[in-house]
Amino acid sequence: MKISNKDFSLLFVLIFVMSIKKISNAIDTLSTTQILRDGETMVSSDGSFELGFFSPENSNNRYVGMWYKKIPVTTVVWVANREVPLTNKSGVVEIDNQSNYYNLTIM
Numbered sequence: 001m002k003i004s005n006k007d008f009s010l011l012f013v014l015i016f017v018m019s020i021k022k023i024s025n026a027i028d029t030l031s032t033t034q035i036l037r038d039g040e041t042m043v044s045s046d047g048s049f050e051l052g053f054f055s056p057e058n059s060n061n062r063y064v065g066m067w068y069k070k071i072p073v074t075t076v077v078w079v080a081n082r083e084v085p086l087t088n089k090s091g092v093v094e095i096d097n098q099s100n101y102y103n104l105t106i107m
């Protein structure tokens with residue numbers, strides 16, 4: 001496929017719009033009626049941490065984790081499913097409070 005200058009401008013507009021959307025969509029709370037899909041992230045209210053799905057280098061496994069939002073090199077500080085990675089990007093995270101616990105389910 002040949003990429004023209006016009007396509008490039010469009011690409012930039014698209015990336016720009018996507019980054020705005022990402023900022024405005026950033027949530028810091030997940031309620032029991034919401035799910036977080038692979039590709040979506042949550043950002044702590046002070047902007048320090050981001051939670052979402054990631055794959056370590058050289059791996060296709062998907063993990064749910066938390067990393068520093070402000071450090072350019074992704075530095076994961078917590079992994080939810082270290083022992084039970086997902087093998088594709090169909091995962092979702094949900095929270096429930098049906099017991100005395102708040103359960104985070106990754107499926």
Ligand SMILES: *[C@@H]1O[C@H](CO)[C@@H](O)[C@H](O)[C@H]1NC(C)=O
Pocket residue numbers: 087088089090
């Ligand atoms: C993703 O993996 C899950 C669990 O192995 C499986 O049930 C599901 O069908 C897979 N989805 C796709 C799109 O491959």
Ligand SMILES: *[C@@H]1O[C@H](CO)[C@@H](O)[C@H](O)[C@H]1NC(C)=O
Pocket residue numbers: 032097098099100
């Ligand atoms: C679970 O959350 C719902 C909605 O916030 C609330 O109405 C309900 O009382 C909670 N249940 C428990 C067991 O905490």
Ligand SMILES: *[C@@H]1O[C@H](CO)[C@@H](O)[C@H](O)[C@H]1NC(C)=O
Pocket residue numbers: 096098099101102103
């Ligand atoms: C949530 O986790 C607790 C502790 O492991 C468990 O007892 C409870 O059954 C779980 N609740 C649900 C709805 O899975």
